Amino acid sequence: MTLERESVLHSWCVQAEWNAPTVAGGEGAFFWDEQGRRYLDMSSLAECANLGHQHPAVVRAIREQAERLCFVTAAWGAEPRARLAERLLEKSGFEGGRVFFTLGGADANEHAVKFARQAGLKPRGWVLTRDRSYHGASYAAMALSGDARVSHQVDAADFHVDHVPPPYAYRCPFGSASDAECAERSARHVGQAIDARGGDEVAAVLMEPDAGTNGIVAPDGYWPRLREETASRGVYLIADEVMSGFGRCGEWFAWQRHGEAGRPDLMTLAKGLTGAHLPLGAVVLSREVASRLEHERLETGLTYCGHPLSCAAGLAAVQAYEDDGLVERSRALGARMRAELEAMQGRVPVIGDVRGGHGLFAVVELVKDRATREPVSAWAQTHPSMEALVRRGRVGGVSFAVRGNLVLLAPPLVIREGDLLGALTLLERLLATLEWS
Numbered sequence: 001m002t003l004e005r006e007s008v009l010h011s012w013c014v015q016a017e018w019n020a021p022t023v024a025g026g027e028g029a030f031f032w033d034e035q036g037r038r039y040l041d042m043s044s045l046a047e048c049a050n051l052g053h054q055h056p057a058v059v060r061a062i063r064e065q066a067e068r069l070c071f072v073t074a075a076w077g078a079e080p081r082a083r084l085a086e087r088l089l090e091k092s093g094f095e096g097g098r099v100f101f102t103l104g105g106a107d108a109n110e111h112a113v114k115f116a117r118q119a120g121l122k123p124r125g126w127v128l129t130r131d132r133s134y135h136g137a138s139y140a141a142m143a144l145s146g147d148a149r150v151s152h153q154v155d156a157a158d159f160h161v162d163h164v165p166p167p168y169a170y171r172c173p174f175g176s177a178s179d180a181e182c183a184e185r186s187a188r189h190v191g192q193a194i195d196a197r198g199g200d201e202v203a204a205v206l207m208e209p210d211a212g213t214n215g216i217v218a219p220d221g222y223w224p225r226l227r228e229e230t231a232s233r234g235v236y237l238i239a240d241e242v243m244s245g246f247g248r249c250g251e252w253f254a255w256q257r258h259g260e261a262g263r264p265d266l267m268t269l270a271k272g273l274t275g276a277h278l279p280l281g282a283v284v285l286s287r288e289v290a291s292r293l294e295h296e297r298l299e300t301g302l303t304y305c306g307h308p309l310s311c312a313a314g315l316a317a318v319q320a321y322e323d324d325g326l327v328e329r330s331r332a333l334g335a336r337m338r339a340e341l342e343a344m345q346g347r348v349p350v351i352g353d354v355r356g357g358h359g360l361f362a363v364v365e366l367v368k369d370r371a372t373r374e375p376v377s378a379w380a381q382t383h384p385s386m387e388a389l390v391r392r393g394r395v396g397g398v399s400f401a402v403r404g405n406l407v408l409l410a411p412p413l414v415i416r417e418g419d420l421l422g423a424l425t426l427l428e429r430l431l432a433t434l435e436w437s
């Protein structure tokens with residue numbers, strides 16, 4: 001058999017350096033390789049396997065749907081598609097709204113922008129997103145992203161995208177002294193950026209309501225203030241819930257932590273939508289936005305949008321989150337994880353900041369010096385000891401995700417508490433013994 005290393009182009013890596021074990025199976029928070037080595041998955045792979053690996057109810061639903069009907073296009077109805085749309089509208093409280101199904105997160109964000117522009121009668125309207133954000137790797141999604149890894153590939157202005165500074169309270173771009181001040185100044189700046197373009201020229205603000213793989217967690221007051229800034233200017237607010245949705249941040253959708261004060265006009269979903277059992281994304285539109293499109297032609301769509309197999313997986317996934325109480329579980333274990341990490345911070349000097357923990361998503365930011373907050377490596381370079389941490393983690397049976405000077409902790413919501421605490425103990429040992437200068 002040809003080695004995968006020699007035949008496949010892999011994403012986000014140097015081809016010659018790719019040398020990963022082949023995964024042969026998984027169950028719950030664990031997966032294992034061909035040699036039978038088991039790994040506790042502390043990142044839900046790409047923060048997507050929220051239900052754990054091979055959730056039996058989702059696997060069963062896929063099998064049953066495959067036997068009934070694998071595929072019809074959007075020109076025809078498909079029962080799991082309709083039922084999943086209904087569940088998403090119910091869970092988000094978007095009564096009277098509509099759902100557009102996509103293949104994943106990037107095209108969900110692209111479509112959300114298309115719908116916001118069309119509904120707002122601003123066909124080329126500007127979209128505001130944040131520096132250091134990640135919204136996907138298709139061309140328009142790269143333009144939406146403020147991601148240094150891809151910024152040379154695309155000129156955001158060509159796509160009518162403006163980037164604004166993120167509410168990064170630990171290193172506030174506005175020099176704030178507290179989380180609350182950073183939230184206020186960052187949100188106010190978005191309003192000013194809309195005014196600088198002119199409200200009639202800006203179609204939408206697209207941002208993550210809580211956390212992202214950039215490791216920035218919006219301080220508490222930010223999202224509701226953003227809602228005020230956008231609503232008062234007639235600009236749609238799009239919540240990118242691709243990573244933060246489906247319990248990851250302790251709610252079905254992260255904006256719900258703020259109640260009605262946080263309700264966006266549109267939101268985008270993927271990842272946890274099927275718990276990564278099959279590819280699927282979605283744009284959920286409010287009644288107001290959907291009604292503006294009701295008699296308009298939508299000149300868009302991809303062959304596999306609303307694929308019945310993926311929708312059946314999504315439907316079973318939503319049911320599994322509900323039946324297994326995973327949103328509440330994530331909230332409780334997330335708080336526990338955060339408390340453990342804060343205690344660890346007291347013992348391990350390289351930990352500069354601990355963020356998140358609204359659900360099972362937390363960020364550990366590593367610094368050379370707590371007083372100066374100098375990162376162990378300049379963003380977004382990866383310190384060699386970070387790579388060692390990943391290697392040694394695997395040897396210890398734990399799969400950790402790192403990015404730049406951050407360790408991102410996002411295990412499946414089904415993880416056993418004992419396994420979680422065991423992984424944190426290993427993390428502490430690695431952070432305390434690796435060389436960070």
Ligand code: PLP
Nearest residue numbers: 104105106134135136242243270
């Ligand atoms: N938006 C956010 C917040 C993400 O974290 C990601 C993926 O990591 C995406 C969008 C892109 O999703 P996909 O990889 O399914 O295109």
